[in-house]
Amino acid sequence: MTAVSRDEQRSTTPESPPRTEAVGPTDWVARLGGGGPEQAVALRELHELMLRAAAHQVWRMRPALPDPSPAAVEVIVNQAADEAMTALLGKLHTFEGRSRFTTWAFKFAILQAATEVRRLQWQHREVELRDLDVPIAPTHEGPELYAEGKDLAAAVAAAMHRVLTPYQRRIAIALLVDGVPIDVLADRLGTNRGALYKTLHDVRVRLRAELTANGYLAGRRASSPARTSAASTPRVSPTHTAGTP
């Protein structure tokens, strides 16, 4: 992957240890918050950190970009670094030194760059909030009548109709079936990532409770489902399909 090779190049560059690491965390805060030439230098160094992390992120997600040319990447990286730097400076007082300052700074640039790539990826795509249209499976027949796999899906669809509100179904389908990235959906709905994730969490809690009650999932102790391997897949990482249903 390009990002990896770029990082490898960086890490094999002689005298790579970033000079920023030599600066203590509290020094960073003091220098950035102070004034004069020292602050200007610190701001410049911080901007370099932001550029590095933003470039890392955009190159990582580059295949998702409508225009993946190096020139377009450069524009996104610069913009994300600038915006991340503003966000970071607004939260400078919250830095507690529990990690290195550079690590703390990187996460702002990564968040900003990733969000921007997803936004661009979906810029010209409609986001449809659709409901589930799956025949509702009868509940009284019991799990033994369901074959593995497809019938679990039917049980899940039925549970979605029984225990979720239409809003919860639409959010869950957009995020988990149609692969709309969470921050893209949040943007279109005028909400934020945290609020949508909370909805998703509630959806999962309700569905798991319903399917546990109906014998499709083992109880809380055993984290793997009783009847299917589908939900025991160790990691469902829509990330890798982020935005690509």
Add this chain to the structure above:
Amino acid sequence: MSTTPHPDPTDLTPRHVSALLQDTTPWLSCEECFERMDTYAEAVVRDPAHTDEAMAAHLRGCAACDEEAQSLVQLLAAQ
């Protein structure tokens, strides 16, 4: 409760089912995930076997935070 029928029946694949049934307890919000991400990434780079139950649950259930956490770990590891 009223539902709007959709012309294209949705087929829930095993991957969709798995995502819908993901166990995301103990609860951790995206905001808290972001707050912890730097210390988490450093801990993972120091010790790949490092675990944080709430963080792991969140990352399994939140694709965006997961991508960003993986990316931060990769960035730190490459330094």
